[in-house]
Amino acid sequence: xxxxxxxxxxxxxxxxxxxxxxxxxxxxxxxxxxxxxxxxxxxxxxxxxxxxxxxxxxxxxxxxxxxxxxxxxxxxxxxxxxxxxxxxxxxxxxxxxxxxxxxxxxxxxxxxxxxxxxxxxxxxxxxxxxxxxxxxxxxxxxxxxxxxxxxxxxxxxxxxxxxxxxxxxxxxxxxxxxxxxxxxxxxxxxxxxxxxxxxxxxxxxxxxxxxxxxxxxxxxxxxxxxxxxxxxxxxxxxxxxxxxxxxxxxxxxxxxxxxxxxxxxxxxxxxxxxxxxxxxxxxxxxxxxxxxxxxxxxxxxxxxxxxxxxxxxxxxxxxxxxxxxxxxxxxxxxxxxxxx
Amino acid sequence: xxxxxxxxxxxxxxxxxxxxxxxxxxxxxxxxxxxxxxxxxxxxxxxxxxxxxxxxxxxxxxxxxxxxxxxxxxxxxxxxxxxxxxxxxxxxxxxxxxxxxxxxxxxxxxxxxxxxxxxxxxxxxxxxxxxxxxxxxxxxxxxxxxxxxxxxxxxxx
Numbered sequence: 128x129x130x131x132x133x134x135x136x137x138x139x140x141x142x143x144x145x146x147x148x149x150x151x152x153x154x155x156x157x158x159x160x161x162x163x164x165x166x167x168x169x170x171x172x173x174x175x176x177x178x179x180x181x182x183x184x185x186x187x188x189x190x191x192x193x194x195x196x197x198x199x200x201x202x203x204x205x206x207x208x209x210x211x212x213x214x215x216x217x218x219x220x221x222x223x224x225x226x227x228x229x230x231x232x233x234x235x236x237x238x239x240x241x242x243x244x245x246x247x248x249x250x251x252x253x254x255x256x257x258x259x260x261x262x263x264x265x266x267x268x269x270x271x272x273x274x275x276x277x278x279x280x281x282x283x284x285x286x287x288x289x290x291x292x293x294x295x296x297x298x299x300x301x302x303x304x305x306x307x308x309x310x311x312x313x314x315x316x317x318x319x320x321x322x323x324x325x326x327x328x329x330x331x332x333x334x335x336x337x338x339x340x341x342x343x344x345x346x347x348x349x350x351x352x353x354x355x356x357x358x359x360x361x362x363x364x365x366x367x368x369x370x371x372x373x374x375x376x377x378x379x380x381x382x383x384x385x386x387x388x389x390x391x392x393x394x395x396x397x398x399x400x401x402x403x404x405x406x407x408x409x410x411x412x413x414x415x416x417x418x419x420x421x422x423x424x425x426x427x428x429x430x431x432x433x434x435x436x437x438x439x440x441x442x443x444x445x446x447x448x449x450x451x452x453x454x455x456x457x458x459x460x461x462x463x464x465x466x467x
Numbered sequence: 468x469x470x471x472x473x474x475x476x477x478x479x480x481x482x483x484x485x486x487x488x489x490x491x492x493x494x495x496x497x498x499x500x501x502x503x504x505x506x507x508x509x510x511x512x513x514x515x516x517x518x519x520x521x522x523x524x525x526x527x528x529x530x531x532x533x534x535x536x537x538x539x540x541x542x543x544x545x546x547x548x549x550x551x552x553x554x555x556x557x558x559x560x561x562x563x564x565x566x567x568x569x570x571x572x573x574x575x576x577x578x579x580x581x582x583x584x585x586x587x588x589x590x591x592x593x594x595x596x597x598x599x600x601x602x603x604x605x606x607x608x609x610x611x612x613x614x615x616x617x618x619x620x621x622x623x624x
Contacts, residue, residue, distance in 0.1 A: 174566030174567030174568060174604050349563070351563075355608055356606040356609075357606075358606065359605075359606030359607065360606070383509060384513035385511075385513050389601070391598055391601075392593075392598060392610070392611060393591075393594045393595075393598060398608070
């Protein structure tokens with residue numbers, strides 16, 4: 128009886144968004160009389176950081192401090208329409224809609240400022256710190272708050288903007304089957320090292336090395352957070368989690384967290400992450416979205432590593448000790464693909 | 468149904484409230500007392516989201532009868548920040564130790580109890596201390612890193 132080490136590799140392409148009835152997101156941006164901005168969205172932040180990223184995008188586009196932007200995702204009944212937070216589409220779809228809405232709001236803000244400064248709006252720039260001034264003449268300036276108040280109480284303008292980003296439905300060509308279901312792909316590669324116990328059938332992930340190409344990482348810390356947590360979930364799907372271990376039979380399914388197995392804090396593997404930034408041409412400031420793909424390469428990499436370690440090819444997830452032992456029995460014992 | 472008076476301290480403040488017969492501490496804290504920081508996850512002591520400290524020890528408030536805290540000191544995540552944030556809260560922010568945030572109050576209380584008893588824990592001791600708290604988002608590593616950062620004095624007060 129022995130422990131066998133193996134390495135497995137996987138590479139994935141992951142589509143951003145989906146192709147059902149078309150994939151639109153809307154955003155509405157307006158200023159309040161204090162010169163701060165509200166971005167209304169109907170897709171929600173599940174903890175992945177969508178509010179932070181859309182806030183960054185709005186502040187960058189409007190040319191105001193990030194503290195002056197509030198992202199409101201409170202109510203999909205009253206907010207602008209959105210398909211939702213799924214399919215890794217948030218940064219890409221909502222981000223583009225937020226840029227369009229913010230550009231419209233910015234142009235009204237500059238018109239209001241231009242009227243107060245008695246200059247042409249085309250000559251105005253923002254400093255990102257709450258001021259609007261004449262290009263090349265920083266002393267001829269007005270705060271965004273003063274511009275917003277002038278618009279509200281003097282000029283009767285609404286500093287607001289509408290944005291939509293739509294990937295239209297791609298029909299299938301009946302002759303060739305050709306279609307364009309997605310406009311943007313993210314990419315990843317992962318190398319996993321495992322140890323398989325040929326007596327108990329247990330698989331331990333020892334090490335993960337990954338490279339993710341996510342467009343521009345609009346918020347690098349949030350990207351890393353997604354990749355780290357997502358790889359844990361991928362590892363969990365690869366060797367722990369299942370709701371129906373003998374599907375389609377329902378027996379022995381977990382009823383609660385005592386039986387639904389997941390790796391705990393003592394079952395972690397070091398994860399070395401490289402993020403490659405290649406800005407996407409149609410992404411907001413080049414961003415794509417790490418989203419779901421952060422879990423995906425782990426599963427095939429683990430299965431390949433198990434094959435490398437003991438010569439058992441498992442094609443039914445998760446890789447439970449029972450499947451490993453049955454596989455070993457079928458081939459008459461471990462047959463490591465190569466000595467490490 | 469008889470109600471029982473419960474006199475206890477919550478985060479250092481004297482509190483008195485009536486507990487329903489058989490009411491668990493989690494429901495008592497959330498509905499009776501209005502402290503929403505302990506979370507209801509599974510209701511059967513398997514997830515740790517409802518972790519609170521009773522006389523300094525971690526307890527799963529969904530499994531504790533409310534009336535049994537009479538005369539005791541209860542601490543929850545809502546009491547961690549006294550004026551300034553608890554160093555653990557600062558460390559959790561700096562290490563991006565939360566995504567959806569649902570496990571966070573329980574994680575913080577498990578970590579607080581650990582550091583109160585053992586200010587310089589090893590990584591294995593940190594893992595042991597949070598092993599009763601499930602997290603679905605972070606992969607645990609950022610949480611372990613945050614607790615170790617506090618233990619090693621690497622967090623600004």
